[in-house]
Amino acid sequence: MMLHKLIFLLSILLCSCSLITACVPANRLAGMTAPPDSFSRLKVTYDEKIYDLSGEPIKFLIRNPDDNSGIVYFNMHDNENTSVSAVDSMLTRYTGKFIELQFKGNRWIGGWMNDKKHFWFDPNRIYSDFGIFKTLQSYNSFTPENKKQVRIFSEYILDSLLSDANMIVAVHNNMKGYSIEKYMPDSIFEESAAKIHYDRKNSPHDFFFVNDPTHFEYFKNLGYNAILQSQKPEDDGSLSVYCALKGIPYINVEAKEGHLEIQQKMLEDLQEILKNYRKRD
Helix, strand or coil: CHHHHHHHHHHHHHHHHHHHHHHHHHHHHHHHCCCCCCCCCCCCCCEEEEECCCCEEEEEEECCCCCCEEEEEECCCCCCCCHHHHHHHHHHCCCCCCEEEEECCCCCCHHHHCCEEEEEECCCCCHHHHHHHHHHHHHHCHHHHHHHHHHHHHHHHHHHHHCCCEEEEEEEECEEEEEEEECCCCCHHHHHHHEEEEECCCCCCEEEEEEEEHHHHHHHCCCCEEEEEEECCCCCCCCCEEEHCCCCCCEEEEEECCCCHHHHHHHHHHHHHHHCCCCCC
């Protein structure tokens, strides 16, 4: 008798489950999927290239060297380390190539052309002949031969490392002195800015520098500090000026050294813009 009761109860339970499933619309069933794998991440690959400048090895550590999305992040000052950590945290979730210039942990690059003449320069001031002249001169190391060698180096960066970029995202960090306030009226970089949005609730050291008005408005509406580059910027040899003159989309994500979470959030919000520049397979 007990066996018959057990069989009867099991049959009722099975019928109830069938009825519940039947009541769920077919389109709902089709849309149901297993929860996403929270451990699923994009694989990051690595390569390095060494450029020999008169015996001084300059390393480019490249994350995702075979990435063909058209998004290229570029860190060009080896003492700006927060930005490196910030981009690294993005690469496991978003496509893109990341180029990190490494030279002894320094902002500048330097060495000796021969036993009598040295060379020193800022690697973000070498993308025009005038910029090369000015940065070498500022370190008291200008010679025609130094200028020639630095020019060849800058062409290597542009032609070999950045040539496949639909969008260049420069990542920088600053310390004391440099901030959005340097672009305000009557300040040193006033002529470089067409528009400025400065929300004083934010640190003046954290801002976007862009060459597209729609990008400026996007970051402004999100409440970020933002600068729209002048259409005819002064030639200082920087990558931003080079991109402006060549019509290359460019965004600088600038944050104070140590503001990791802020720079990560800036890069996260940037992804909405980058969707429009990623190449389609």
